[in-house]
Amino acid sequence: MTAGGALPADEGAVPGFSPALRWLDTSGERGDGADGPAVVVLDQTRLPAQERDLVCRDVPGLVAAIRSLAVRGAPVLGLAGAYGVALAAARGEDVEAAARLLAEARPTAVNLGFGVRRALAAHRAAADRGSAEAARAALAAARELHREDALASEAMAAEGLRLLRDLLPEPAGEAGGWRLLTHCNTGALVSGGGGTALAVVRAAHRAGLLERLWVDETRPLWQGARLTAWEAGREGMPYAVLADAAAGSLFAAGRVDAVLVGADRIAADGAVANKVGTYPLAVLARHHGVPFVVVAPVSTIDPATPSGAGIVIEEREGDEVTTARPGVRVAPEGAGAYNPAFDVTPGELVTAVVTERGVMRPPYREGPAAVPPGAGVG
Ligand code: MRU
Numbered sequence: 001m002t003a004g005g006a007l008p009a010d011e012g013a014v015p016g017f018s019p020a021l022r023w024l025d026t027s028g029e030r031g032d033g034a035d036g037p038a039v040v041v042l043d044q045t046r047l048p049a050q051e052r053d054l055v056c057r058d059v060p061g062l063v064a065a066i067r068s069l070a071v072r073g074a075p076v077l078g079l080a081g082a083y084g085v086a087l088a089a090a091r092g093e094d095v096e097a098a099a100r101l102l103a104e105a106r107p108t109a110v111n112l113g114f115g116v117r118r119a120l121a122a123h124r125a126a127a128d129r130g131s132a133e134a135a136r137a138a139l140a141a142a143r144e145l146h147r148e149d150a151l152a153s154e155a156m157a158a159e160g161l162r163l164l165r166d167l168l169p170e171p172a173g174e175a176g177g178w179r180l181l182t183h184c185n186t187g188a189l190v191s192g193g194g195g196t197a198l199a200v201v202r203a204a205h206r207a208g209l210l211e212r213l214w215v216d217e218t219r220p221l222w223q224g225a226r227l228t229a230w231e232a233g234r235e236g237m238p239y240a241v242l243a244d245a246a247a248g249s250l251f252a253a254g255r256v257d258a259v260l261v262g263a264d265r266i267a268a269d270g271a272v273a274n275k276v277g278t279y280p281l282a283v284l285a286r287h288h289g290v291p292f293v294v295v296a297p298v299s300t301i302d303p304a305t306p307s308g309a310g311i312v313i314e315e316r317e318g319d320e321v322t323t324a325r326p327g328v329r330v331a332p333e334g335a336g337a338y339n340p341a342f343d344v345t346p347g348e349l350v351t352a353v354v355t356e357r358g359v360m361r362p363p364y365r366e367g368p369a370a371v372p373p374g375a376g377v378g
Helices: 059-067 074-090 095-103 110-125 131-167 197-206 223-234 244-252 278-287
Strands: 021-025 037-042 053-056 178-182 210-216 239-242 258-261 265-267 272-275 292-295 323-325 342-345 352-355 358-360
Touching (some): 037 074, 059 074, 074 095, 095 110, 131 197, 131 258, 131 292, 197 258, 197 292, 210 223, 223 239, 239 244, 258 272, 272 278
Parallel strands (some): 292 352
Antiparallel strands (some): 021 037, 037 053, 272 342
16 A cells, blocks of 8 residues: 555545545455454654555554554644544444553653543443444544644644744845754654644745754654655755754854744643753753744643643663664663653743644743633733
């Protein structure tokens, strides 16, 4: 199967739907025993060398795809969680148990549990109408979340571009433009639409305002070098990949105008958990007087976690650090390793948080959790 195949008509109605994940149901069409419902993800572990779909036909398969980062990034993890509940329901399995498995697949991105709960609530609400109806309700909830996520990407791109125009001087002259630095991957691969921080960069590029995107390689799993570079190249953006440790000298040389990153969880006090290596960028940005902007949907804000100290940081296997890629060892055999997947940036280092409902700037009067549903904030 090729990546990003045709979407069922009802999903295709939202422009900018991403190739990262889709629902497939070929029940009865193939007759070879391999049909039935599935969650199909573009296998991000293979990018950029191969564009291959991974077909998850059951919840354990989807959980494995989440843990291996075949599907990754906060908003799309929410979609994976919601479609996973729909998959369990469609297969007539124990939906409550499947929901628990999915929600626990990775601990840091709040969106995963959010997506699971959305589909589970729809399933529970329809349970008295029979299992087929409850399964349909879970799938409808997942599709609705997918649509909302795609639309949120568009709104964040517009809000983020407006914010950058406020924060940065309009580039002058033919060669001029903004030099934006990003970490990890926050584009269409993490979303039902165009993504978060990278969606803002794309909007700047399309407006002719991007001189260069600085792409942190993002060790240990190279989400920047592999995924952001892949997306930026397909969009025709001018970009350069740098070793994470090279960011400091770029700031010192005055060659970064703003930092744009995503988030996996934003605590009620405004602390931001994102890919490990984000916090040092925020410190550098503050030291050099450069705006540090977080772009995330409202579903990433977690009012239940009062402060950054309460955010659970996923620790991953040490061999991700001691190897350059699976099987290619760099450190000596038996080397110890420290491998937190995320770090926490205190809210006071964040210039602004761009959401689909508006831009928030600290100090937050009541914390970012106070964003009113559907209202522009600022
Ligand atoms: O471990 P990953 O690749 O899932 O980490 C992803 C990130 O840290 C992203 O920056 C984050 O999910 C924001 S994407 C909107």
